[in-house]
Amino acid sequence: GNSVTQMEGPVTLSEEAFLTINCTYTATGYPSLFWYVQYPGEGLQLLLKATKADDKGSNKGFEATYRKETTSFHLEKGSVQVSDSAVYFCARGNFNKFYFGSGTKLNVKP
């Protein structure tokens, strides 16, 4: 099948802590993989993406590496800030459609 599974939240961290949000996918072929971020009451914003195996997407201190052998695309950040508090969605492309994970809410405390 075609699906995306990401860790359930909420994830609560203190400022400057290390963040990992797990994401795994099932797919045939080589889908493009994406992380989006959603702030309260807003649409989704692209955070980063990777289009082939072993690619690393990065933006604003966030990183994710496309791991075909483990079908994973885990999101990481070395030191989170209060302003990173949001909901994060993992997604995979499938020709003309996207499949989204259920979202992981991140709360960062000062």
Place this chain on the structure above:
Amino acid sequence: DGGITQSPKYLFRKEGQNVTLSCEQNLNHDAMYWYRQDPGQGLRLIYYSQIVNDFQKGDIAEGYSVSREKKESFPLTVTSAQKNPTAFYLCASSSGGQRQETQYFGPGTRLLVL
């Protein structure tokens, strides 16, 4: 500035009423999409369009209708047949094609039932 606009930001629907949500993009994208998001949930695809005058049903099309008469516009009508329309509706667009291009999202419309 290029982008996607959705209007209105909030929309109220009475029982038995059809309402239309607007989505406009000036990114010159071929493909456009409508998603529904329920509280604490992910996104579910309602309809998508790869090209003008053509569109396909997504995973939850029942009770919704769309049109794609212009490249930049993809309005969504929530009909009276949709019994649970309260949700956050997101429109997106991409350059389309077979390359799984990035989807860009509008700010969303929140639909509430009176």
